[in-house]
Amino acid sequence: MHSNTETSADNMSISSSPRVMTSSMPHAESEGPTETMIRIEGFNAWYGDFQALHDLSLHIPKNRVTAFIGPSGCGKSTLLRWINRMNDIVPSAHARGTLTMGELDILAKSTDVVRLRRQIGIVFQKPNPFPKSIYDNVAFGPRLHMKLTKNQLDELVQWSLEKAAVWDEVKNRLHSPAMGLSGGQQQRLCIARAIAVGPDVLLMDEPCSALDPASTLAIEDLIFELRQQYTIVMVTHNMQQASRCSDQTAFFYNGKLVESGDTETIFTKPQEKQTDDYVRGRFG
Numbered sequence: 001m002h003s004n005t006e007t008s009a010d011n012m013s014i015s016s017s018p019r020v021m022t023s024s025m026p027h028a029e030s031e032g033p034t035e036t037m038i039r040i041e042g043f044n045a046w047y048g049d050f051q052a053l054h055d056l057s058l059h060i061p062k063n064r065v066t067a068f069i070g071p072s073g074c075g076k077s078t079l080l081r082w083i084n085r086m087n088d089i090v091p092s093a094h095a096r097g098t099l100t101m102g103e104l105d106i107l108a109k110s111t112d113v114v115r116l117r118r119q120i121g122i123v124f125q126k127p128n129p130f131p132k133s134i135y136d137n138v139a140f141g142p143r144l145h146m147k148l149t150k151n152q153l154d155e156l157v158q159w160s161l162e163k164a165a166v167w168d169e170v171k172n173r174l175h176s177p178a179m180g181l182s183g184g185q186q187q188r189l190c191i192a193r194a195i196a197v198g199p200d201v202l203l204m205d206e207p208c209s210a211l212d213p214a215s216t217l218a219i220e221d222l223i224f225e226l227r228q229q230y231t232i233v234m235v236t237h238n239m240q241q242a243s244r245c246s247d248q249t250a251f252f253y254n255g256k257l258v259e260s261g262d263t264e265t266i267f268t269k270p271q272e273k274q275t276d277d278y279v280r281g282r283f284g
């Protein structure tokens with residue numbers, strides 16, 4: 001793996017403290033300018049000799065939802081997975097360029113990926129709860145990374161499930177198997193599990209594609225709510241979803257970033273014909 005700057009894990013400047021008591025934190029204003037959370041500049045990625053991403057530059061704003069859209073195989077998931085170094089598990093994957101969060105060089109070999117993934121959580125297409133109880137799914141990360149008393153852990157589990165809008169549905173069955181939940185409930189449980197360790201960023205790779213329309217709407221409402229506290233990057237094939245719940249949209253084609261901007265502009269007045277054709281459903 002290559003990066004243009006080497007930084008140590010000690011340089012992590014973004015707070016990774018647990019958000020046990022933060023539900024009363026002041027929320028960011030939902031409109032207006034916002035600071036950059038993740039900076040991508042001149043970013044290239046390969047699988048072996050195949051170059052999947054070409055010279056991307058994109059700033060992901062803090063406390064906003066950014067949607068990655070584009071036809072199948074254009075590189076959306078590849079970029080998403082580089083943001084928390086999930087591609088480390090693919091032996092042929094390598095990348096070059098700038099990918100930073102605050103002062104932290106995400107690509108640096110010295111970056112502590114376990115710590116990075118606490119700061120940048122990921123939710124996958126298919127809900128993937130552990131074969132454990134609902135409670136133990138959410139408590140798993142905190143038990144691994146934090147020293148909490150039983151009461152603090154109970155409080156954190158409840159807070160996370162409330163934040164993920166699934167508490168009312170599971171509060172009387174916390175010790176039942178998570179696999180017994182519906183697909184939509186499982187996905188909200190996975191979101192609760194991701195936020196329990198106090199991330200700053202949530203990556204979502206087509207989080208609703210395995211869900212029915214009602215569960216999809218529940219997750220979309222949740223994404224909109226969560227952006228008050230988290231920076232969210234979402235891959236979606238669903239144009240209505242991108243326009244409903246994202247603030248910024250980036251359109252990819254053939255491994256290149258064709259255009260990015262605020263979602264309304266991308267969907268109503270894009271600069272590039274290719275973007276216009278795609279958002280109008282003329283291809284892809």
Ligand SMILES: Nc1ncnc2c1ncn2[C@@H]1O[C@H](COP(=O)(O)OP(=O)(O)OP(=O)(O)O)[C@@H](O)[C@H]1O
Nearest residue numbers: 047052070071072073074075076077078079090092
């Ligand atoms: N593990 C891998 N090994 C080799 N090539 C890969 C690997 N993963 C993805 N690719 C290739 O990289 C390119 C980008 O794939 P990626 O999954 O990022 O696209 P995508 O836009 O997310 O697609 P989709 O919308 O279908 O999920 C594709 O050509 C794909 O075949």
